[in-house]
């Protein structure tokens with residue numbers, strides 16, 4: 001299984017939406033470590049996810065903190 005490289009504050013898209021009313025697939029990485037903390041870009045809540053689950057649910061990279069692209 002390939003390791004997914006993400007940096008702090010990267011914006012990413014997950015395969016499954018956050019189970020909030022916004023159903024957002026977009027998250028921002030707010031903590032990196034053995035576990036990751038992702039902030040839902042819909043509701044702003046932060047979810048804790050293990051590296052293994054993150055690797056399974058990661059879909060694509062949207063933007064790094066150096067080149068933030070606003071698509072709204």
Ligand SMILES: [Zn+2]
Nearest residue numbers: 018020040043
């Ligand atoms: Zn949410």
